[in-house]
Amino acid sequence: MKRVLKIAVFVLAGMLSINQAFAVETLNGAGSSFAYPIYSAWAYAYQKVAGTQLNYQSIGSGGGIKQITERTVDFGASDLPLSPADLKKSNLIQFPAVIGGVVPIVNIPGVKPDQMRLDSQTMCGIYLGDIKFWDDAQIKALNPTMDLPHNEITVVHRSDGSGTTAIFTNYLVQTCPAWKDKVGTGTSVNWPVGIGGKGSEGVANYVQSTGYSIGYDEFAYAQQNNLTYTQLKNPAGKFVSAKSETFEAAAKTANFDPKDDFNLMMTNAKGKDAWPIAGGTFVLLAKDKKAANIKTAKFFNWSFTHGDAKAKELIYIPLPKSLKDKIRAYWKANGIHY
């Protein structure tokens, strides 16, 4: 018995000392699951260069906000920007890290990706339940050459709370007064019509398995799974396709302002070629955690400088250079000298 105990103590001591020898600086983050793939890809490359390891828990934006508010992590990640007032209340600062797009996806036999044209009025009508059939006059007017069937539209939305829903409903609120009055915007809303799928995969699965349906999903997910995404008319009056160029155009014309702590939903960006439904994912820092903020800023500074190719590869939209410079200045202004 005593011998067993002795061996156990030795093994434990050995393990502890090994642990000590390999102790690396870690950066703890939590929040947005949308941002998880790119943060881990950046962190993998960053660890090789700087030796800092990222421990990121993709527990959802709500969880990310809660964790940084309670100061249990070095940074929180949220798909929704907090208002300057909310930030002040919890003594936080925030900046965008990367941008993602949301696209409508449809399943109508014979319709190919990037073929059908929709605009905010038809999207709003469909999601309010006012437009019930695919051959509705409003949809026909946008697609004069298409042979649209007289089939009932099945509307699919997210059943779980999600940043994708927040960006999508924000787009509807901005362009459609009826939506603003009846539903509003948020991570989950009281949907007037439709069925709910859990997660991106739930929405994609229902749209793919149900004929004559429409849904919305992250662009990265829609492209990787060959979903039939549509074109959209942007505020400049032009029909644009969902692709990296139009997302970048949206990012360039979005007016992120450091004075508002970058609090901006970048839907309906002004640019001529801008895709109308896109949004940043944000990083939240606690003002009082100086050392942690420097660690975090170092990581994102490196990622901003070296991570654009990786972001594009994973179908995210990197921030435009001017915005990155604004963020670096914002860090300095908040006393983070990375």
Added chain:
Amino acid sequence: MDNSRKHNYFDLLFASVTAVASFTVIIFIIGIVAVLFNESSLAIGRFGVVNFLTSTVWDPVKGIFGAATTIYGTVVTTVFALLFSIPTAIGIAIFVTEIAPNFLKTPIGVAIELLAAIPSIIYGMWGLFTLAPIMSRYVEPALKASIGKLPYLGFLFQGNPMGIDLLTASSILAIMIIPFTASIARDSFNLTPSVVKESAYAIGATRWEVVKNVVLPYSKLGIFGGAALSLGRALGETMAVAFVLGNNHRIATSLLDAASTITVSLANEFTEADTDLYLSSLYYLALILFVMSFVILAVSKYFLLKAERKYSR
């Protein structure tokens, strides 16, 4: 003398260790209730008890929350799951104990136990990718065309068969709880004295008569206990139904409508609940589920004890 003191000392130690182990359970339960109550106090203060229980509004944007829709969904899915599973489970138990030849008994028994060992998330994924399409393409249109046309029962099968609805969710729940009911029913069937069964056969009773008049009365209690256990499981089941119920906060009258249960709402909305009141309302739902499960299990336990007393006399 010395030896006995040592003996007493160990006995005391042993008793206190086991006592501590048992009391941790009670401490955990009290702790969970306290946390649920504390976290939901904001929502309790805002919406009250009766108002929250009866309100059918669930609007995170406007910050108005009510639990009636999710309580309704929880009760409906559980009731239908029990309706589907209990007859099936009793059938399985009768077959395994009374009818199946010996070489079939073990494989079927093992299969039932394996069914109980499948993690619920796997039922959920299977439900989303396999069962829901089958339901929406074949089963539900057929039900709608047949039972949906009948008077009185027809309202249960109205609407667009989408596969994400109360029927699919209840079916998955039923499959999940069959093993519990079935294995307990089987064990209690096996307890029927063979002498009684053989006597019944000897006086010319058929298999059906033996099961109906001898085995079932003997094992009523076991079936009831198994059903109570399944009820508890069905009430709290989360991942198996989170994918196939649509999390729709409405009172659905048709089994082909999407709905929500308390656990489905929690699984779907907890991670992205971005306001304090929203989060607090979700905790409030959890508290309600806790109380519901407690009351229902206490009631079934009470009836079980009552029945036990009656039969043991």
